Amino acid sequence: MNNSFDYSNIKPLTLAIPSVSAKWTGNDFANAVKVRWGIGRNNSKITPGIYKIGNPNSQSDIFVSANYKLSFDILRKNLNAFDAWILVIDTKGVNVWCAAGKGTFGTENLVRSINKNSIKDIVTHRRLIVPQLGAVGVAAYKIMELTGFRVIFGPVRASDISEFVKAGYKATPGMRRVDFPFYERAKLIPVDLVYWKYRLIAALFVVFLFSGLDRSGFLFSKMFQTSLFPVLNILTGYFAGIVITPLLLPVFPVRAFSLKGALCGLIFIAILNWFFIAPTIERIALGLIGIAVASFTALNFTGATTYTSLSGVKLEMKWAIPFQIGFAAVGLLLFIISKLI
């Protein structure tokens, strides 16, 4: 073998490590759109392990990621100018922040992953860049104790990584803040819209069916003739709570999500009423149901926000849920009465 290539610097271990590109393919874009609509979410996983991006060596940085495909894709896209390693830990296909809350993106799992992938043989330095939101599950001092690696908490957003590294692994206060701007809220709407579909259909079916109630019993013709307004009330409440409330979140001058939703529902149902002629009792009945739907779905948006606390949501639910159930129950009762008088 007369070959000038120097094999002595290359360990077989690193040769076998798969490379990934920073570029997104059409499939990656399609995946990003699909998971936002809740399609194939549970199969959107990356095989855990160590990956190369560019041509990393024993001095190159190691970035830690979850094995949710979208998390990994966003990270590698932002490492386009890097020669680095990506350590993907098994979070069961859940993103970093949520997995950290559940403990899968956690100290124990990271230590296991460092050992299993022989990270100490791949690099000579002892630093790991962990996304800041991973700090919910990863105790930096324990990683140091157990593996000798110093955890550097990177910025919240992968798009700040390049600047963060250039600044000597220092994040500006802005890079450390989680905000919740319009487009972030908008991105979360499709999944919620799809998430409640069966309960929506059930609610629509109930008012559709009850529309046919009559003093004489049940009339199919009445059901078909009068069910449009009730169905639209439910749909209006649903869209007010799931679409409009999140979009206009800071516009409603109250802090409780159930109140934001109720307010939004009230406004849109008032508009709906302007277009329809119906007995007052039926308007009130359906309004109460629609507002309850808007209030409940808006309250559920707390699960998608980046700033609501467990104690706060618990406190809000204590008074909001009884009100919502009350509104819906009274509304349904009045609706039935309006059909029988």
Next chain:
Amino acid sequence: MQYLRNVATLKLNTGLCTGCRLCVIVCPHAVFEIENKKALIANIDNCMECGACALNCQFGAIYVKSGVGCASGILNGILNNTEPTCGCTGTGAKESSCC
């Protein structure tokens, strides 16, 4: 954006604080500030009880009852008689920056 006032369970024992700044680094809502080489809770109503500060305080100076501030997660917890769990895994998984 801020959620309800005066509900966060976050507590800081300044006596144990060494001013290592890690709480300032990991907090996503700038709850902490450093003054005279010690941490202080500057914006308690910003706290979302994620627990990152308490987990990363090796001196045990921070307490917070952490968990997911998620209504359906809390409902799941009540219905299944467990701690609040976010519906991030399993069918109908929710997408968000948190879960």
